Amino acid sequence: MSFDLNLIAESLPMMLMGIGITFKLLIISGFLGLTLAIFLLLMRISGRWYLSFPAQVYIYVFRGTPILVQIFIIYYGLPQFETVRDSIFWPILREPMGCAILALTLNTGAYVSEILRGGVLGVSKGILEAGSALGMSVRQKFIYLTAPIAARLALPAYSNDVISLLKSTALASTITIADMTGIARTIVADTYAPYEIFISLAIVYMIFTFGIQKLFGVIERYLGRYTQREG
């Protein structure tokens, strides 16, 4: 047993071929998840029980179960029903990629919606009162006052969630997707060199995590550019 650097040099380019898939999973489900989260948020803060209750149940279920179980329910579970196989969604649900994106979207949507809600709750009352005093409607207050401030407040927590999403994309390898982790597992099965392969891949993931953190740091500074002087 030894640490084989040549093996890393050979297999790293192979693993990096999975970057495209990893990022496809991250970006598509990140974007769709954020959209879903905004819908869930609006349902929760609507003040109507028949909207907020289903959103709460949804968030509770998806945050209370492991993402791996959710992926398996969608990929292995849904084809159990004939209606699913006959439906127009079948071309998406038949593909592991479609299932992985769906599962990651549904999962991250639940988490992000809670983060956004934290942001909305953090908006100070005085600002909303000022809005009312100016004669703004509820909708105007939400669009021009609550949303921008809440987005800024939620951003640090949101960046953590994007990082968890990146880490969750690795689970796509469990349903035969050849993302970076999937390729690494295939190489390890062939070469039986877990240290070399998995450690070098871990470093790749860490670099991406670092990049995401830096990117969000830049966005945070940009969004907070008006608040700098006060602080």
Next chain:
Amino acid sequence: MDVLSGWWDDYFWGAVVVGQVFICSLGLMIIFGLFGAMAKLSNNRVAQKIAGAYTVIFRGTPEILVILLLYFGSAITLTAIAQIFSPEIKFVDVPPFWAGTIAISIIVGSYATETFRGAFLGVNPGSIEAARALGMSDLQTFIYVRIPEMWRLALPPFGNHMLSLIKDTALISIIGLNETMFVAKQAITVTGKPFTMYIVVGAIYLGFSTIITLAVMGIEKFGERTTVGAK
């Protein structure tokens, strides 16, 4: 629900394994977190660096990669060591239970490190000064002043760490631990009902999450019983 008859006991024992993994990894996670926090708060530069690297590495790497690395890595190392003594041995591994338990407690421990560190720094300096003024020794201050304040501060994020632990146990099925995911897989090969079988797994995890959430809420209430009047 007929398909489930005959599988309930398997699921029950699977859930017991999940519970066992949870209890063991909870203990280890606290130990890793406390050591990490102690190292970060110490004046020793080397310890700070090591703890810093620990949190960066395990917060930036997908959980599944850590589990695979720990399991397969320890297996080839142990096999290599065993072959020195008796060459006819083909394969030795750390049981998946322990490899997985250690892996998830290292991962969540890296998050707990920050929680414990934050709780230590969050203790009101006035309380410490009051303790000094009363002539308390460092040990007395720690036991009677710091700890009662610290656990209250650490509890809400600590509850989230427990939820992460319970959900991460599902990943250990990938290295062959016979917990609920594994039971579902067996049940599916017999019954051909993947949706039903994985939904049961989801329900079991939801049960665990609910118990943890309720327990944390109860303890939080208990912790606040003496501070309500002070607000």
